[in-house]
Amino acid sequence: MTKLDIFLRLISLLILIYFFAVSLTYVFLFILSFFGLLHHQIKNRFSTPNEILKAKITPPVSIIAPAYNEEKGIVSNVYSLLALKYGLFEVIVVNDGSADNTLETLKREFTLRKTAREYHPQIPTKEVRAIYKSQTISNLIVVDKSNGGKADSLNAGINVSLYPLFCCIDADSALERTSLLQIVHPFMEAYSRVTATGGLVRVANGCAFEEGRCVRVRTPEKWLPAFQIVEYFRAFLSGRMGLSMLGCLLVISGAFGLFKKEPVIQAGGYRTDIVGEDMELVVRLHRQFRRKESRAAIVFVPDPVCWTEAPESWKILSRQRNRWQRGLAESLFAHISMLLNPFYGTTGMISMPFFFFIEFLSPAVEFVGYFIFAAAYVRGAVDIYAVAAFFLFAIGFGVVLSLLSLLLEEITFHRYPNLRDLAKLILAAILENFGYRQYLTLVRGKGMIDWLSGKKMWGEMERKGI
Amino acid sequence: MAFLNSVNDVAVYLLPLIVSSSFFFMLTVAVLVLVLVTIKFTIILWEKDKETAKSWMLPHIRDFVSGGIRELPNKLFTLRWPLRKILQYVIIHESFGKDGIALKRITDAYESLGFVKNDLSRLDSWFWWTRAEGARCLGQMKSASSQSRLLSKLRDPVTEVRLIAAWALGRIGNPEIIKPVIESLARSSRLAGMRLSSTVFELGRKAVPPLTELLSNPDTAVKILSVHLLGELADKRPISSIKKLTEPAQNLEVRLAALKALGTIGDPLSLDCLVNWLSDEAWQIRAQAAKSLGLIGDSRAVEHLSKSVGDSKWWVRRNAGEALTKTGIKGVEALKKLFIEQKKSPSGKMAAQWLDEIGYLPAAD
Numbered sequence: 001m002t003k004l005d006i007f008l009r010l011i012s013l014l015i016l017i018y019f020f021a022v023s024l025t026y027v028f029l030f031i032l033s034f035f036g037l038l039h040h041q042i043k044n045r046f047s048t049p050n051e052i053l054k055a056k057i058t059p060p061v062s063i064i065a066p067a068y069n070e071e072k073g074i075v076s077n078v079y080s081l082l083a084l085k086y087g088l089f090e091v092i093v094v095n096d097g098s099a100d101n102t103l104e105t106l107k108r109e110f111t112l113r114k115t116a117r118e119y120h121p122q123i124p125t126k127e128v129r130a131i132y133k134s135q136t137i138s139n140l141i142v143v144d145k146s147n148g149g150k151a152d153s154l155n156a157g158i159n160v161s162l163y164p165l166f167c168c169i170d171a172d173s174a175l176e177r178t179s180l181l182q183i184v185h186p187f188m189e190a191y192s193r194v195t196a197t198g199g200l201v202r203v204a205n206g207c208a209f210e211e212g213r214c215v216r217v218r219t220p221e222k223w224l225p226a227f228q229i230v231e232y233f234r235a236f237l238s239g240r241m242g243l244s245m246l247g248c249l250l251v252i253s254g255a256f257g258l259f260k261k262e263p264v265i266q267a268g269g270y271r272t273d274i275v276g277e278d279m280e281l282v283v284r285l286h287r288q289f290r291r292k293e294s295r296a297a298i299v300f301v302p303d304p305v306c307w308t309e310a311p312e313s314w315k316i317l318s319r320q321r322n323r324w325q326r327g328l329a330e331s332l333f334a335h336i337s338m339l340l341n342p343f344y345g346t347t348g349m350i351s352m353p354f355f356f357f358i359e360f361l362s363p364a365v366e367f368v369g370y371f372i373f374a375a376a377y378v379r380g381a382v383d384i385y386a387v388a389a390f391f392l393f394a395i396g397f398g399v400v401l402s403l404l405s406l407l408l409e410e411i412t413f414h415r416y417p418n419l420r421d422l423a424k425l426i427l428a429a430i431l432e433n434f435g436y437r438q439y440l441t442l443v444r445g446k447g448m449i450d451w452l453s454g455k456k457m458w459g460e461m462e463r464k465g466i
Numbered sequence: 467m468a469f470l471n472s473v474n475d476v477a478v479y480l481l482p483l484i485v486s487s488s489f490f491f492m493l494t495v496a497v498l499v500l501v502l503v504t505i506k507f508t509i510i511l512w513e514k515d516k517e518t519a520k521s522w523m524l525p526h527i528r529d530f531v532s533g534g535i536r537e538l539p540n541k542l543f544t545l546r547w548p549l550r551k552i553l554q555y556v557i558i559h560e561s562f563g564k565d566g567i568a569l570k571r572i573t574d575a576y577e578s579l580g581f582v583k584n585d586l587s588r589l590d591s592w593f594w595w596t597r598a599e600g601a602r603c604l605g606q607m608k609s610a611s612s613q614s615r616l617l618s619k620l621r622d623p624v625t626e627v628r629l630i631a632a633w634a635l636g637r638i639g640n641p642e643i644i645k646p647v648i649e650s651l652a653r654s655s656r657l658a659g660m661r662l663s664s665t666v667f668e669l670g671r672k673a674v675p676p677l678t679e680l681l682s683n684p685d686t687a688v689k690i691l692s693v694h695l696l697g698e699l700a701d702k703r704p705i706s707s708i709k710k711l712t713e714p715a716q717n718l719e720v721r722l723a724a725l726k727a728l729g730t731i732g733d734p735l736s737l738d739c740l741v742n743w744l745s746d747e748a749w750q751i752r753a754q755a756a757k758s759l760g761l762i763g764d765s766r767a768v769e770h771l772s773k774s775v776g777d778s779k780w781w782v783r784r785n786a787g788e789a790l791t792k793t794g795i796k797g798v799e800a801l802k803k804l805f806i807e808q809k810k811s812p813s814g815k816m817a818a819q820w821l822d823e824i825g826y827l828p829a830a831d
Binding site: 006010013024027045051058059116117118185187189190191382385386388389396397407411 | 473478492499626660816
């Protein structure tokens, strides 16, 4: 055998070992998630959201909704937030220097007037031009500020907020009525220990909404958002649940998360110079707590649901995933000293390696793997069984993992009652591994290249609106 | 080259090993998928069975409860699992929202069918959710005969079981359970506090004497929980005992809980005590005292609250300002005076903020 053949064989072996390890990790996380979800469902039988609603010790919450050019949907979104079932809460809409009539629409609909409320810039932000209060709805505040991005808007909202907990939400997402009651549950169980909780994000495409509330759950007509439904099941129900069980959850979705305000202020708030500000904040909170020799309990709660619109075109999807990959890279490398560092406990030894070696590197390894195995087989460096094993992992395991996640959803929440929808999701779980995932591998690979070249743009997300 | 050859030897050995392991691994995962599919189908079949059984059981239960029949049909007594399990929960669901004679008929039916005995044996199950479920059913049925068994569950190692047992004991309605319940749950979570509130509210005014007794318990957590619950009951009887807990000799958390309770009870008898603590050394005490004065809303506190609006701590100023908005016209006038005379100072700004909240400040635009 020539040196090249030996090299190809060695790389093929390493890639196979990598995929074997990745698959084992996912199965391990799945098993953890399965038992975690089961335990959670059993515990849920013994407490209800209504009890938390009536209890006087339920902590008050400030809901912060950054809004940029949302004039079409902002009113219905605000009404749906105000209609949430919860005790004491306020809704803070932060108008991030919109170029359209977002602020005027809000002023008109909610009879806003400027207030003398003091602005405490505990976290530095871009200029806050005015703080408005609704004359018709006592718990609605609108902050008008210069454009600074989502992170800057969230920081402004934190500065204005009255309450010890804040909930970050995207203005174009829709929460279910009891979502806030459910996401606050871990704080009720262990207030002094819990720092943040994250809920489940579901794909709204195909569902019917009335006044910002989901009234019927259906799968979308198009296949692209259907693939994303399955993907979200994998990410949230299998992935995040498992990491939460290990006490090292590294990301709370920016679309729906509940945080204790004080630790976030002490950590300096959201970073405005990176695109993955949601993940980076959580990593920083872990780091901050470890340095104080305590633990940031960051918990995933699978019940509370946030409905969000998934991209329906390949172009918008690729922008989104490109941004997510860059955000992941930025967040990881901002705290690279935590990687495999035992000082940071399970965060450094499990979660950081998971995100770095699997979530971050896998597009590159998979992409290279296709070429290496093709070349190795052609040159006779590996036999057909090795090639079959590679494709089993690259594609076959993906099908299995998607089906497992779908089954998890069916056993626990069963939100798609229609058999036709279930059949579509099963097909999506299979078909997504023949083209869709490979496309995302390419997009994420490009994301890595863009990150390396210092690209910072968010890219425009076109939405129909819920 | 020698190195490469040795690498090649390792690769030749390892590659087939990894390949076979991969196929075996995939087979294992495929079995996992089949297992889960089986679970899913079992759940579907169970739900169907449940609906069918409920449709013929419910009319019998309702007839019995309404007095239409004097005894339950024999066939209900001879049911086996899973129909027996379904019957148990049909009866439990029928009890929701019922009280008086209707609830008595339901609990009689439940007991005569042997479900109380089943629930008592569930309290000894190895699985915590079975123990909790047993406790819950006994509580829902207000089974007085199970009180001693439920009291023993207050020492269960699993928090959820203790919480449910506490709730069940509250439903049964004997105020003697207050002390053991609070001592068992004092160091648990806010959920425990929430569940205790339900327990205490089930008992109502009967809970006041035992809770007042617990104010002298040496355990700080017990004191805090008891004073909090007394505040929620809003009964005036323990005010003098609660006032003693505001003294500096007490732990800060106890003092804060006591001040909060005095505010929640809302009786003007607490006024002097709260006004006194507006000048405490600890800013948390000053802030809570101000907040509680706002809850009472007595205008005699206005002069003292006005001074507190100039406190060095933001939270004290904030709470004092808010309290002034709740003490009637005198409070509002005091805020206006502060705003006019001290516009640029922290107290003037806080006054402006609160006047703005209640719509007494001219609009900024």
